[in-house]
Structure formats: structure tokens, C-alpha cells
Amino acid sequence: MRNNQTNTLSMLNSFSINNDLDKIKKDAAESSFIFDRLVLKGQSTILFAPPNAGKTLLIINQLKQAYDTGDLNGLSVFYINADDSQSGIIEKTEILATIGVHTLVPGYNHFKSHSLLEIMNGLAADDEAKNVVLIVDTLKKFADTMDKKNMRHFGIKVSEFILKGGTFIGLGHTNKNRDTNNNLVYSGTSDLIEDVDCIYMMNIEDENTDKSGLQTKHIKLTNQKLRGNNALELTYVYEKSENMPYLDMVNSVNNIDSDTYIKEMILRTEKQNYANYISQYNDAISLISNVLSTAKIDKSKLREHLLQHTNYGRDKCIEIIDKVTGKLINFKMEGKTGRKKVYFLITNI
Structure with missing residues (x-):
């Protein structure tokens, strides 16, 4: 029994990592x-x-x-x-x-x-x-x-x-x-x-x-x-x-x-939302594109054109015009007072 205890204790000591600590530290540092x-x-x-x-x-x-x-x-x-x-x-x-x-x-x-x-x-x-x-x-x-x-x-x-x-x-x-x-x-x-x-x-x-x-x-x-x-x-x-x-x-x-990703995600979301909007109001946007392809029109006449040829109300027609401004169409300030927005086509859809 005593020999077994001695053997077990020797085995336990042999398991100790104390003498290997420097090597372990070196490996960890590397x-x-x-x-x-x-x-x-x-x-x-x-x-x-x-x-x-x-x-x-x-x-x-x-x-x-x-x-x-x-x-x-x-x-x-x-x-x-x-x-x-x-x-x-x-x-x-x-x-x-x-x-x-x-x-x-x-x-x-x-x-x-x-x-x-x-x-x-x-x-x-x-x-x-x-x-x-x-x-x-x-x-x-x-x-x-x-x-x-x-x-x-x-x-x-x-x-x-x-x-x-x-x-x-x-x-x-x-x-x-x-x-x-x-x-x-x-x-x-x-x-x-x-x-x-x-x-x-x-x-x-x-x-x-x-x-x-x-x-x-x-x-x-x-x-x-x-x-x-x-x-x-x-x-x-x-x-x-x-x-x-x-x-x-x-x-x-x-x-x-992460900052770049968030900015890109915002831009992608905006682009997708705009594409969805174009698709949803494609009839009105096509009318805008067609009428501005031949002439410049002020905002009130452009709005009236949409009111006559679509089922959208006045506020929605204004919203559609504002939504595509800067992307599909743009305007210049003209008129006697220089306060009239006259719209022109930037590009086709």
C-alpha cells in the first residue's frame, strides 16, 4: 500500500507544470x-x-x-x-x-x-x-x-x-x-x-x-x-x-x-426606399417625366397636370414632385420676383 502511495505521489508531482512555467509564459507571450x-x-x-x-x-x-x-x-x-x-x-x-x-x-x-x-x-x-x-x-x-x-x-x-x-x-x-x-x-x-x-x-x-x-x-x-x-x-x-x-x-x-457600414446601410436604405416609392407612384412620375421632356413648367402647373391625369389629391401630388426633386427633376428660381420654381427634367426614369 505504501509503495502505491509513493508511486501515486510521484505521478502527481510529475503532472506539475511548475518547471514548465517559463516555457508556458513564453508561448503565451508569443x-x-x-x-x-x-x-x-x-x-x-x-x-x-x-x-x-x-x-x-x-x-x-x-x-x-x-x-x-x-x-x-x-x-x-x-x-x-x-x-x-x-x-x-x-x-x-x-x-x-x-x-x-x-x-x-x-x-x-x-x-x-x-x-x-x-x-x-x-x-x-x-x-x-x-x-x-x-x-x-x-x-x-x-x-x-x-x-x-x-x-x-x-x-x-x-x-x-x-x-x-x-x-x-x-x-x-x-x-x-x-x-x-x-x-x-x-x-x-x-x-x-x-x-x-x-x-x-x-x-x-x-x-x-x-x-x-x-x-x-x-x-x-x-x-x-x-x-x-x-x-x-x-x-x-x-x-x-x-x-x-x-x-x-x-x-x-x-x-x-462600423461607422462606414452604418453610413452605407443608411444610403442603401434610402436608395431602396426611393426605388419603392418610384414603383408605387410610377404613373405620376411617368407623367412628370413626359411633360418635362418637352418644356419647363412651374410647380403649380406641374401639380395641376398631375391632378388632372391621376387620382391623387393635391397634397400627394406636391409630395411626389418634392420626392423626385434633385433626382429625376430639378428647378430654377425664375419670374419677375425670382421666386417662382420652374422645373426641368434631369434624366429619364
């Missing part, structure tokens, strides 16, 4: 952002988003930027693609290969989904995790997010990998249904959320499509958990269209500050 204000080296970061919101696009863009700034120097980065078609795998691998990022795909070169846990376990045990970055796309292909026991085991392996200096980035999906406050909800048990260092929810804040079919999407990342000095909110904008090469979409991603 912690830096791999992705600007988003992903810290030596941490586990999870990005949750609805399907097709652009999370993979954002990650690849951030990898390219990190490569350009030298933040990937000395790191071995592995992007594990388990959520793509064959053509998608090819185009993403071609992009990532140019910046030295390795792509792993289940079913190729004997790599399987269950290999991920073995890899993290091996890197931690061999003390080779420090300069390794693992990006998992998506989490549900490697662990059953609805299975509490399974996710607990997965979270422990991620934590062990991180404690040895590894960096883990996971991409996951949110539920189709939102909560009562219209917030995104993570699809799965709470175990993984409890184990990781940093969590972001990514939502499409605004999107619009121009006449050519080009989509512009604004996405906001909101932090739900952090153990470092990660940004609490980040906003990005990117472009997407049916025939746009994937690399062009990746390169279109840009980070915008």
Missing part, C-alpha cells in the same frame, strides 16, 4: 492574431453561420491576407474540406496551394473523418501542435453535434491540442429557426461551446442584387465567447454572381468599420 482581430494563434475559434452565408469564402480570404502579411510564416496550415463538391474541392485547393495551405479531404490519400481526432491526439502527445493550424469545414462531418457524449469527447481533444499550442478553427451551421429575438442559434449541444475559446455568429446583415445579377452581401460577425482580445464585432462585404470565378469572390471580401 500569442498573436493569425486573422486580424478574429483568430488568435493557440486558441480554438468556432464560426457559426447559416448555409451559404459565406463562412468558407471569408476563411479563405483571411488565409490569403494572412499569407500576404506574413502571419502564416512558420505555421503548418491544414484546411480540412468535408463540405464541398468535387469542383469546389478543386477550385479551393488550387487557391490554397498557392499560399502553402494543405487541403485534406475525407476519402483521399487514406484520410478519413475519424482521422482528425487521431491527428490532434498525436500532435498533442508528440508536442508538435504549437505551429499547426487546423481548419475544419464543417464540424458536423467530424462529430455528431447533437450527441452530448460525442461532442464532449471532441471538445476535450480540441482542448488538449490547444493546450499544446495548436490552433483550431471550426466552421459550423446554425439552426434554420432563430430564437424569439431573431438571433441565430447554434445547431447542437452546448458541450463544444463550453470547451472552445472563441465563438462567432455570422449573419447576413444586408444583401442586394443589381441589374447585372451581381450580389453584394454584408455579413456581421458577433462574438459570443472570448478568452482573448478578439474583436466583439466585425463586418465584411463581398460580391457574388453566378458566373464569377471563386477566386474573384474571395478577393472581393473586405473588412469595413
Whole structure:
């Protein structure tokens, strides 16, 4: 019994990190952002988003930027693609290969989904995790997010990998249904959320499509958990269209500050409201455009023209004229007193 106590005490002493404290401090001091204000080296970061919101696009863009700034120097980065078609795998691998990022795909070169846990376990045990970055796309292909026991085991392996200096980035999906406050909800048990260092929810804040079919999407990342000095909110904008090469979409991603985003959102809202107004009163606006295409008219005559040819009242006719002034039409002060507004057409609708 005494030998067992001695052995146990020796084992307990061997677990102590006291003699490793200087090394741990050094590793902590070297912690830096791999992705600007988003992903810290030596941490586990999870990005949750609805399907097709652009999370993979954002990650690849951030990898390219990190490569350009030298933040990937000395790191071995592995992007594990388990959520793509064959053509998608090819185009993403071609992009990532140019910046030295390795792509792993289940079913190729004997790599399987269950290999991920073995890899993290091996890197931690061999003390080779420090300069390794693992990006998992998506989490549900490697662990059953609805299975509490399974996710607990997965979270422990991620934590062990991180404690040895590894960096883990996971991409996951949110539920189709939102909560009562219209917030995104993570699809799965709470175990993984409890184990990781940093969590972001990514939502499409605004999107619009121009006449050519080009989509512009604004996405906001909101932090739900952090153990470092990660940004609490980040906003990005990117472009997407049916025939746009994937690399062009990746390169279109840009980070915008909150003030710029708010100003742009106000302008977009005003533009959309004006377009809706034009559509709602298209008959009256067409009359204005037609009558001013051949002559200049003062405001009272323009108002009377609308009253005679539409069912709108006097106040509404004045409102319509004022609404399109400065956009479709404009005026000059004329007349004997110089106080009469005479309108002219700026452009056709």
C-alpha cells in the first residue's frame, strides 16, 4: 500500500507544470492574431453561420491576407474540406496551394473523418501542435453535434491540442429557426461551446442584387465567447454572381468599420426606399417625366397636370414632385420676383 502511495505521489508531482512555467509564459507571450482581430494563434475559434452565408469564402480570404502579411510564416496550415463538391474541392485547393495551405479531404490519400481526432491526439502527445493550424469545414462531418457524449469527447481533444499550442478553427451551421429575438442559434449541444475559446455568429446583415445579377452581401460577425482580445464585432462585404470565378469572390471580401457600414446601410436604405416609392407612384412620375421632356413648367402647373391625369389629391401630388426633386427633376428660381420654381427634367426614369 505504501509503495502505491509513493508511486501515486510521484505521478502527481510529475503532472506539475511548475518547471514548465517559463516555457508556458513564453508561448503565451508569443500569442498573436493569425486573422486580424478574429483568430488568435493557440486558441480554438468556432464560426457559426447559416448555409451559404459565406463562412468558407471569408476563411479563405483571411488565409490569403494572412499569407500576404506574413502571419502564416512558420505555421503548418491544414484546411480540412468535408463540405464541398468535387469542383469546389478543386477550385479551393488550387487557391490554397498557392499560399502553402494543405487541403485534406475525407476519402483521399487514406484520410478519413475519424482521422482528425487521431491527428490532434498525436500532435498533442508528440508536442508538435504549437505551429499547426487546423481548419475544419464543417464540424458536423467530424462529430455528431447533437450527441452530448460525442461532442464532449471532441471538445476535450480540441482542448488538449490547444493546450499544446495548436490552433483550431471550426466552421459550423446554425439552426434554420432563430430564437424569439431573431438571433441565430447554434445547431447542437452546448458541450463544444463550453470547451472552445472563441465563438462567432455570422449573419447576413444586408444583401442586394443589381441589374447585372451581381450580389453584394454584408455579413456581421458577433462574438459570443472570448478568452482573448478578439474583436466583439466585425463586418465584411463581398460580391457574388453566378458566373464569377471563386477566386474573384474571395478577393472581393473586405473588412469595413462600423461607422462606414452604418453610413452605407443608411444610403442603401434610402436608395431602396426611393426605388419603392418610384414603383408605387410610377404613373405620376411617368407623367412628370413626359411633360418635362418637352418644356419647363412651374410647380403649380406641374401639380395641376398631375391632378388632372391621376387620382391623387393635391397634397400627394406636391409630395411626389418634392420626392423626385434633385433626382429625376430639378428647378430654377425664375419670374419677375425670382421666386417662382420652374422645373426641368434631369434624366429619364
